[in-house]
Amino acid sequence: MNIQTVILAAGMGTRLGRSLPKSLTELNDGRSIMQQQHDNIRAAFGADARITTVVGYRAEEIVERFPDANYVYNERYDQTNTSKSLLRALQATGKSGVLWMNGDVVFDPRVLGRAIAHIEADQSFVAVNTAKVSDEEVKYTVSPEGYIDQLSKQVVGGIGEAVGINYISRADKRAFIRGLQRVDDQDYFEGGLELAIAEEGLRVLPMDISDFYAVEVDFAEDLARANQFV
Template sequence: MKPEIAVIMAAGKGTRFGSLTAEMPKGFIPFKGKPMVIRSVEALIDAGIKEIIIGTGYHREHYERLAERFPEVKTVFSPRFADTNSMETLYRCREAIAGRPFLLLESDIVYDISALKTLIDDPHPDIMLITPVTKFQDQYYVDADSSGNLAGCSTDKSEVSPSGELVGIHKISPGFYKAMTGSYSRTMDEEPKLGYEFQILRTAKSCCPMHVLNMPRLQWYEIDDTSDLAYAEKNIALT
């Protein structure tokens, strides 16, 4: 079954942007004149996604106003956002996801719509999207095994034999998400700062293989701070 919903992780404070995120969440920082999250919402709609769930926290009012503008958008607030991480936000979205396959995205990435269309059409039910390593800072390295399934991931290149770099766009099946959240519910109080990427890895290694898909020519960038923004504005060919 092809996913018709998407979940965008957007609860974080984006402190590395300094004053730019004093009054707004980082998803609203403009890339080439348009906020990153609005670019993503429009791309998702153009790719055929019918419903977009945004997991919110910091300055959630911006996303709530966005939901008034786009009928496809709904928000899920994580009241513990200041003390937790992205897995908590994703866990909070379980009722809105309601047992359906979905695309999972970060709020601070810019990308070509081909990434979405490729994941939607690919027959694998669970996919982690990667590209060759191109980001000049804060890379998240991904290792695939001989079958093309997720074997490891780390911010430390020496810990894995990287097949590429995490983009921040996934396809998740109902079974995989159920396994992720079931395991997390038993450890969430012990690991409040757990990122969803590490829970994906645990789930992939314990019970549910995740296919790693490499798109070498994909135009994309994760924008974590003003240096990233300047680099992406200059080098990423998106209109």
């Protein structure tokens, strides 16, 4: 399957308290977080899947470990958030749809297997977990038609959490790029997607993966939880 994938790994990851980029954190099985992402992408989409990584903080460490990936550099990694890192990646990947993920997500390989039908249909989606709704996580609501309506950490009455794995279709990509261009430097990419939904009518499905594991590693306790699965 010929697909563009993007990994967002430019940030400093200070909350985890490690000197290396967070995506290079080693898991109990000996792989780094990013290595298990590469493995999952290849398992779902084949060895020819194109992986573009957005780097910034200690970029050379990531490039050295994954020399076969494509790279986009966010030179303002210490001044911007994921909205501007993803903007750079989408502008570098042509007109095709893009599957992207945060560089700190440890997840079940079957998540991408579930995504294939949506990708083949070129249907934008946000992978979600409806089993829990934590105040500090990105939450979502849906429209009466079942598409994503609100998407942010500030959502009140969220019905689940976004897990950091998403797809933007070829048809929706330009509108999403415009949304990312308009939001503030410190906004997460979800802000650009929420803006495009509200102002340009993007129809983005919530893809429920509550039966699989997906852990965003921000703190030491997240890493401990992720290590229970790998």
